[in-house]
Amino acid sequence: MATEHAEHVLTPSEYISHHLSFNAQSVGNGSFWTLHIDTLITSVILGLLVMGLVWWVARGATAGVPTKRQAFVELVFGFVDDQVKNIFHGNRHSFIAPTALTVFLWVFAMNAMDFLPIDIVAKFTHAIGFDAWRAVPTSDINTTFALALSIWILMIFFSIKVKGFGGWIHELFYTPFGHKFWVLPLNFLFNLIEYVSKPLSHSLRLFGNMYAGEVIFLLLGMWAATGLSGTIFGAVLGAGWSIFHILIVALQAFIFMMLTVVYLAMAHESH
Amino acid sequence: MNINFTLIAQAIAFAVLIWFTVKFVWPPLLKAIETRQKEIADGLAAAQEGRSALEVAAKKSEATLAEAKQKASEIIGQAEKRATQIVEEAKGNAKAEGDRIITGAKAEIDQEVNRAKEGLRAQVSALAIAGAEKILRKEIDGKAHSEMLSKLAAEL
Numbered sequence: 001m002a003t004e005h006a007e008h009v010l011t012p013s014e015y016i017s018h019h020l021s022f023n024a025q026s027v028g029n030g031s032f033w034t035l036h037i038d039t040l041i042t043s044v045i046l047g048l049l050v051m052g053l054v055w056w057v058a059r060g061a062t063a064g065v066p067t068k069r070q071a072f073v074e075l076v077f078g079f080v081d082d083q084v085k086n087i088f089h090g091n092r093h094s095f096i097a098p099t100a101l102t103v104f105l106w107v108f109a110m111n112a113m114d115f116l117p118i119d120i121v122a123k124f125t126h127a128i129g130f131d132a133w134r135a136v137p138t139s140d141i142n143t144t145f146a147l148a149l150s151i152w153i154l155m156i157f158f159s160i161k162v163k164g165f166g167g168w169i170h171e172l173f174y175t176p177f178g179h180k181f182w183v184l185p186l187n188f189l190f191n192l193i194e195y196v197s198k199p200l201s202h203s204l205r206l207f208g209n210m211y212a213g214e215v216i217f218l219l220l221g222m223w224a225a226t227g228l229s230g231t232i233f234g235a236v237l238g239a240g241w242s243i244f245h246i247l248i249v250a251l252q253a254f255i256f257m258m259l260t261v262v263y264l265a266m267a268h269e270s271h
Numbered sequence: 272m273n274i275n276f277t278l279i280a281q282a283i284a285f286a287v288l289i290w291f292t293v294k295f296v297w298p299p300l301l302k303a304i305e306t307r308q309k310e311i312a313d314g315l316a317a318a319q320e321g322r323s324a325l326e327v328a329a330k331k332s333e334a335t336l337a338e339a340k341q342k343a344s345e346i347i348g349q350a351e352k353r354a355t356q357i358v359e360e361a362k363g364n365a366k367a368e369g370d371r372i373i374t375g376a377k378a379e380i381d382q383e384v385n386r387a388k389e390g391l392r393a394q395v396s397a398l399a400i401a402g403a404e405k406i407l408r409k410e411i412d413g414k415a416h417s418e419m420l421s422k423l424a425a426e427l
């Protein structure tokens with residue numbers, strides 16, 4: 001907020017662009033070789049925390065009467081397993097269902113970082129010496145692209161694994177429009193667009209939602225700069241947006257998981 | 272929106288997380304849940320079995336009860352029959368005994384009558400002789416006529 005830098009008054013665009021800048025560290029020559037330390041640290045800590053918690057419960061899981069903690073984990077497990085069961089009809093326990101659980105819990109945790117009051121997080125990270133810090137890893141396009149591209153590679157991997165390399169190439173040229181030789185380029189073009197659009201829509205949907213959510217929190221935060229009544233007004237609006245954001249956080253994590261399962265299930269199906 | 276090395280780092284983190292979940296998180300949870308599901312299914316099946324066993328036992332006990340009732344009524348019937356038989360037997364015995372007693376009494380009476388007759392006969396002859404003696408004392412010799420009179424008494 002304005003009090004953050006008492007020495008000079010921030011303009012709104014300075015405030016927003018400051019909050020939206022990454023803690024980028026260069027690891028080599030060229031603009032590609034930079035690491036967003038904030039995104040990486042936050043997401044890895046969240047991943048370890050969430051999957052570690054589930055692992056801790058899973059380790060002590062009994063087939064008898066479950067504790068409340070175990071019942072909660074089993075509830076999440078059953079929820080994810082049900083979704084996967086409805087979409088994918090192979091052996092889901094060996095890979096797809098655990099992947100779906102990982103995606104759901106990790107993305108949910110990363111999205112949930114949006115609930116933390118953005119300026120208080122900034123105060124804390126400033127205090128421990130980081131000037132720029134983005135708390136929501138999923139509002140970094142690198143994270144969403146990393147997930148979507150990983151799924152995309154798995155998609156191609158399973159396609160080739162299930163149908164063989166020849167079968168996969170055959171599918172690229174012979175579906176969806178048929179076997180007449182003059183539609184083969186059309187088929188290929190269609191599949192190419194599909195293969196490009198899948199990771200794009202997969203990653204940008206999540207990124208867009210979380211980024212927009214963050215920007216709206218920042219805009220509401222700026223009310224505090226207008227005085228006491230503005231602070232109260234901004235707090236009320238921020239609370240409202242937070243409550244609505246609970247839905248978005250859960251929904252986007254769910255959608256991301258469902259798309260993951262759908263893409264991987266489609267890769268297993270022969271046309 | 273700059274794509275950079277973070278993407279690769281995140282992809283590696285993602286891969287590690289997936290590996291971890293596939294290897295260490297999913298299997299124990301799945302095992303616990305599937306074991307519990309099996310236990311519940313077994314329990315329900317056992318309950319069903321118990322219920323059918325109970326039904327069979329109830330039917331069996333009903334049949335046994337019916338059999339016992341039938342046997343009891345049979346026994347009662349037999350007992351009643353035997354009781355009438357005993358009563359009939361007793362009646363027959365009593366009648367025979369009564370007849371025997373009556374016959375005995377009749378025979379005794381006949382004997383007594385005969386004995387009385389004998390006595391009376393002897394007394395009549397004696398009285399006749401005494402009367403005749405008194406009448407004939409004077410005129411008839413007692414010895415000669417007593418023989419004739421005893422002959423007469425024997426004829427009575």
